[in-house]
Amino acid sequence: MKRSISGQSKPVLVVATIVALIVGAVGGFFVGGAGAGVVTVTSTIERIKTITETVAADGAVITMTVTQTLTTTLVSTVTQAPAVEVESGRLLLFTWEEEATDAFLNPFREKYPQVQLETAIYGDQDEMVAKLQAGFRADVIAPCSDYIGILLDLGLIQPIDVRLLDNWLDMFPELWAAPGVVVDGEVYFIPTNIGQEGIMYRTDKIQREITSWNDLWDPEFAGHILMPDDPKISIAIAALALGFKDPWNLNEEQLQQVKEKLIEQKPLVLKYSDEPDVEAAELMAAGDVWISVGWIPEVNELTSEGIPVKYVSPKEGEFIFMCGNSIVKGTQMPVAAHKLVDNFLAPHVQTAFADPEEFGYWVTNKRVVEEMIDPEVVEAAGLDKVLEVLQNAVFEEAVPNYDLWISVWEEVLAA
Amino acid sequence: MKRRLSIYHIYAIPTTAYLLLFFYIPIITIIVYSFWIGGPFYEFKPGFTLENYVRFLTSRVTQNVMIVTNVVAFLSFLATLLVAYPIAYFLARVLKGDTGLRIILLMLIPLEMNYLIRIFAWRNILGEQGFINNLLLTLGIIDEPVRIFFHSMYAVIIVIVHNALPYAVFPLYITLRSIPQNLYQAAMDLGSNRVSTFFRVTLPLSMPGIAVAFLFIYVPMLGEFAIPALVGGKTFLLGNLITRQYLDVGNWPYASAATISLLIITLIASFLVFKYMGVRRLYE
Numbered sequence: 001m002k003r004s005i006s007g008q009s010k011p012v013l014v015v016a017t018i019v020a021l022i023v024g025a026v027g028g029f030f031v032g033g034a035g036a037g038v039v040t041v042t043s044t045i046e047r048i049k050t051i052t053e054t055v056a057a058d059g060a061v062i063t064m065t066v067t068q069t070l071t072t073t074l075v076s077t078v079t080q081a082p083a084v085e086v087e088s089g090r091l092l093l094f095t096w097e098e099e100a101t102d103a104f105l106n107p108f109r110e111k112y113p114q115v116q117l118e119t120a121i122y123g124d125q126d127e128m129v130a131k132l133q134a135g136f137r138a139d140v141i142a143p144c145s146d147y148i149g150i151l152l153d154l155g156l157i158q159p160i161d162v163r164l165l166d167n168w169l170d171m172f173p174e175l176w177a178a179p180g181v182v183v184d185g186e187v188y189f190i191p192t193n194i195g196q197e198g199i200m201y202r203t204d205k206i207q208r209e210i211t212s213w214n215d216l217w218d219p220e221f222a223g224h225i226l227m228p229d230d231p232k233i234s235i236a237i238a239a240l241a242l243g244f245k246d247p248w249n250l251n252e253e254q255l256q257q258v259k260e261k262l263i264e265q266k267p268l269v270l271k272y273s274d275e276p277d278v279e280a281a282e283l284m285a286a287g288d289v290w291i292s293v294g295w296i297p298e299v300n301e302l303t304s305e306g307i308p309v310k311y312v313s314p315k316e317g318e319f320i321f322m323c324g325n326s327i328v329k330g331t332q333m334p335v336a337a338h339k340l341v342d343n344f345l346a347p348h349v350q351t352a353f354a355d356p357e358e359f360g361y362w363v364t365n366k367r368v369v370e371e372m373i374d375p376e377v378v379e380a381a382g383l384d385k386v387l388e389v390l391q392n393a394v395f396e397e398a399v400p401n402y403d404l405w406i407s408v409w410e411e412v413l414a415a
Numbered sequence: 416m417k418r419r420l421s422i423y424h425i426y427a428i429p430t431t432a433y434l435l436l437f438f439y440i441p442i443i444t445i446i447v448y449s450f451w452i453g454g455p456f457y458e459f460k461p462g463f464t465l466e467n468y469v470r471f472l473t474s475r476v477t478q479n480v481m482i483v484t485n486v487v488a489f490l491s492f493l494a495t496l497l498v499a500y501p502i503a504y505f506l507a508r509v510l511k512g513d514t515g516l517r518i519i520l521l522m523l524i525p526l527e528m529n530y531l532i533r534i535f536a537w538r539n540i541l542g543e544q545g546f547i548n549n550l551l552l553t554l555g556i557i558d559e560p561v562r563i564f565f566h567s568m569y570a571v572i573i574v575i576v577h578n579a580l581p582y583a584v585f586p587l588y589i590t591l592r593s594i595p596q597n598l599y600q601a602a603m604d605l606g607s608n609r610v611s612t613f614f615r616v617t618l619p620l621s622m623p624g625i626a627v628a629f630l631f632i633y634v635p636m637l638g639e640f641a642i643p644a645l646v647g648g649k650t651f652l653l654g655n656l657i658t659r660q661y662l663d664v665g666n667w668p669y670a671s672a673a674t675i676s677l678l679i680i681t682l683i684a685s686f687l688v689f690k691y692m693g694v695r696r697l698y699e
Binding site (some may be wrong): 124126127129130133150153154223229230266269271272274286287288402403406410411413414415 | 454455456457458475476479480483542543544562565566644648649651655656659661662663664665
């Protein structure tokens with residue numbers, strides 16, 4: 001997706017332009033022109049790839065340059081931040097169930113007692129968009145990078161002033177170039193966790209090794225397979241199983257093949273689930289589902305209940321999602337909203353996200369990774385290799401011809 | 416003659432206001448939306464087009480879903496009727512006095528429980544390791560768990576029958592109660608046996624009750640989405656199609672056109688049932 005910038009005078013733009021220039025100098029994927037305001041933000045994963053490759057080729061020097069320059073610029077900007085007070089009043093966080101916990105939110109409540117923090121939950125991002133669009137008033141939401149474009153098109157989110165985020169400087173600076181973060185020279189999205197989406201299965205019901213997305217097509221598991229009722233992920237799974245390299249960009253002929261592949265799978269499927277994260281865990285615990293699309297936190301949860309499950313990253317590639325927070329346009333509590341976004345970058349949340357026995361995500365706060373987590377854990381989970389993860393994975397992206405995807409999926413459901 | 420407003424018309428205000436606010440205005444909103452220019456992900460704009468209707472009524476998806484929905488609705492109705500008729504007959508014609516009515520009141524108690532909770536309860540009863548399978552396994556009737564009870568069309572029908580039973584028993588009870596006793600004596604006098612009395616007297620005269628049961632069961636089934644979503648596995652009905660369009664796809668004009676089409680179809684069906692199946696007799 002391409003977006004061009006219109007002239008704006010906020011400090012964020014200056015900062016972003018500098019980022020763009022630096023990244024441009026390193027990788028050549030950004031075309032920057034500060035004065036004229038002509039900055040084109042191009043496709044995302046490529047950018048990160050370029051940075052990492054250059055870093056790998058030239059060693060630590062370039063990494064140092066990138067980080068140092070950014071830090072200097074930002075420090076000078078941050079010191080100029082206006083003194084602002086956190087408003088008092090009601091603040092609504094609209095988020096995933098797993099993030100609306102007291103462990104995450106109580107430190108914020110203690111720090112800003114004048115804010116009455118309330119939470120509301122959604123099961124998937126379509127639901128979140130639907131409710132906001134229908135007039136539901138939230139202040140902070142927890143989208144993932146693939147939905148930032150949609151949220152922006154609908155005018156549902158507003159720019160974030162990074163000067164108000166205390167932990168912003170601790171974030172991996174390379175993530176500035178990650179998808180959804182900077183759009184049109186403004187920061188709209190603060191990534192806080194990066195996770196994997198692959199296959200999970202019951203090791204007592206399935207003896208053989210699971211290695212591929214095609215294992216979801218194995219007639220031996222007939223009636224025990226769960227697929228998500230989600231055109232995006234289900235079609236992408238079929239595309240990877242068919243061997244297509246870029247599952248987010250499929251032409252009509254490929255979509256036709258995907259449709260046939262999914263209809264071929266249908267007799268084997270137990271259910272297309274609307275809330276696969278909750279339902280796959282429930283049905284796997286009950287023994288109805290043996291193999292399903294899966295996530296590490298769910299596998300951890302099932303394992304702790306004594307159910308023998310395993311997560312595998314299929315050989316065709318697993319999906320990587322990057323989620324975080326955005327501020328809803330027109331919030332009455334802008335400063336408090338910024339402080340709440342900042343809360344999710346803070347060490348108490350970031351260490352929990354990184355805990356392999358809890359969430360098992362990659363986190364975005366570099367200082368937390370380097371200073372606050374057991375180096376053995378960092379090593380084992382590759383927490384310091386966030387960029388390589390983004391580079392190798394099938395990153396979840398917005399789909400250009402999504403209306404076609406929707407009708408293909410509907411035909412599968414109605415087949 | 417001119418109708419004059421009297422003080423008693425004030426009594427109609429709360430009901431009228433309620434209906435206006437929560438029924439007529441939403442319906443009109445949906446009708447307006449159905450003519451807007453549609454698009455996925457809430458990218459719809461005001462305008463006037465019939466495209467949503469054309470697309471809905473001509474698409475292959477709709478045709479498939481319509482067939483499945485009607486099959487499920489009809490089988491559910493038939494199954495409910497087969498269970499409800501003997502119960503209603505027993506309550507109305509075998510028991511004396513008000514006992515039948517009291518039992519019907521008992522049947523209404525489960526309806527006090529939340530609809531979704533009742534469906535969730537069924538998930539525990541129908542599962543592969545659920546109550547039914549465990550019972551059948553323990554009794555030695557089956558050797559391994561039967562899988563058709565959960566995440567299938569049959570599970571949908573079982574749950575619907577359970578939900579719909581009181582709605583079928585009640586109108587059947589009323590019609591069966593209202594058949595005059597002397598008709599039976601006349602049939603017997605004219606040499607009819609029990610079986611032919613049932614088919615030539617009882618059944619035709621209970622048609623209005625069957626018609627009402629049809630309206631109570633078949634019509635809501637056309638828009639049902641929670642039961643298939645929770646126990647139906649792959650079962651994808653009209654209600655699921657519409658819900659998807661509203662909540663997941665975000666194409667409100669298309670979803671609205673589908674809703675209005677469904678509304679019109681059910682209105683026609685209800686009209687026909689009322690007109691030709693003698694429902695009028697129930698309240699005259």
